[in-house]
Amino acid sequence: MTGSGQPTVPMAATEILASLAEHRVLSTPQIGEIHFPGRSDRWVQMVLSRLAEAGLAEFVPSLGAAGTPRRLWFVTQRGAEAAREQGLLKTMPRLIDAAAASGPLQAHTLAVNATGIAFMRCARERGDECGPLAWRHEVPHRFGQGRRGRTLFADAVLTYVRLTAAEVVVEQRFIELDRATLSVDRLAAELARYGRLLRAEGGDHEQLWRAQYRAFPSVICVLTGSDDRGALRRRRDTAIALLQDDPDFVLAADLSVRLCLADDLAERGPFAPIFVDAREPDKAVDWLVGEDREERV
Numbered sequence: 001m002t003g004s005g006q007p008t009v010p011m012a013a014t015e016i017l018a019s020l021a022e023h024r025v026l027s028t029p030q031i032g033e034i035h036f037p038g039r040s041d042r043w044v045q046m047v048l049s050r051l052a053e054a055g056l057a058e059f060v061p062s063l064g065a066a067g068t069p070r071r072l073w074f075v076t077q078r079g080a081e082a083a084r085e086q087g088l089l090k091t092m093p094r095l096i097d098a099a100a101a102s103g104p105l106q107a108h109t110l111a112v113n114a115t116g117i118a119f120m121r122c123a124r125e126r127g128d129e130c131g132p133l134a135w136r137h138e139v140p141h142r143f144g145q146g147r148r149g150r151t152l153f154a155d156a157v158l159t160y161v162r163l164t165a166a167e168v169v170v171e172q173r174f175i176e177l178d179r180a181t182l183s184v185d186r187l188a189a190e191l192a193r194y195g196r197l198l199r200a201e202g203g204d205h206e207q208l209w210r211a212q213y214r215a216f217p218s219v220i221c222v223l224t225g226s227d228d229r230g231a232l233r234r235r236r237d238t239a240i241a242l243l244q245d246d247p248d249f250v251l252a253a254d255l256s257v258r259l260c261l262a263d264d265l266a267e268r269g270p271f272a273p274i275f276v277d278a279r280e281p282d283k284a285v286d287w288l289v290g291e292d293r294e295e296r297v
Helices: 013-023 028-035 041-053 077-085 106-126 184-199 229-244 262-268
Strands: 057-063 069-075 135-143 150-163 168-178 218-223 257-261 275-277 280-285
Touching: 013 028, 013 041, 013 057, 013 069, 013 077, 013 106, 013 135, 028 041, 028 069, 028 106, 041 057, 041 069, 069 077, 106 135, 106 150, 106 168, 106 218, 106 262, 135 184, 150 184, 168 184, 184 218, 184 229, 218 229, 218 262, 229 257, 229 275, 257 262
Parallel strands: 168 218, 218 257
Antiparallel strands: 057 069, 135 150, 150 168, 257 275, 275 280
16 A cells, blocks of 8 residues: 555554444544554544545545534445454444434544543553553443343443553443433433443343443543533533432442543543542542542532
8 A cells, every 4th residue: 555655554554444443433633643643633644545545444524613624534344344354353343434424423423532532542641551442332231121121322331451560450431422412301311221220130130231341330421512611510410410319320329420521531631530420429530539629620
């Protein structure tokens, strides 16, 4: 994949294709943050253009938050197959086309990916592990039996490996991304459903979630969709108040739900006390243990 006078696609090309396959749609800056930190958007664009010329990836034009033109990239069938042949994809994910890449779920998908990138950026700074494929989209979780059983789809499941002097700690989180498209009572109900998943048992009285996880992941809800931070805080606080009265949440005493604003996560990272815990909303905490502060975030 070389050409006279044109950029050479690096050996990381199949890693980019795997990211596009798993994460559905990514902007040029997002791809740069994932695979080429420190490189300019122009350089990343040149690499992506080579993938497009080879028929491995495509893009749709879009407008960013400031109304500036941007490209949103997605993988082709040929590109996904190339990534799978290299062993970077365990299974062939559900691929999208140009219509889906520019469709109504575009903003939601990009925001979920921005959440994963925030954790990935922090892992690089701390020497932890959270790679390009550390978050999976739309992960199904079955609870209930027979025809009355239901499925909870997490917006994403994130895996983050903390490396300490004494041990290796694998952290997993359910990620819910709220763009204020649901009513706040529906948002609270969606978060409370994780309590039903936590308590769901099979015919042998074994907790169903144990088939997928060693420990039940905490829930992180990231709020975005508005430039009005005050409005987002009010939405967060209202969701918490409703959640505290929801039987599914109340009965699942071991369920941890923490909410934050997307801008705070991007700017300060998950180890900053930017979260509000639904069970102790008067505290500002980080995504792990947390710490008290004088004021709420």
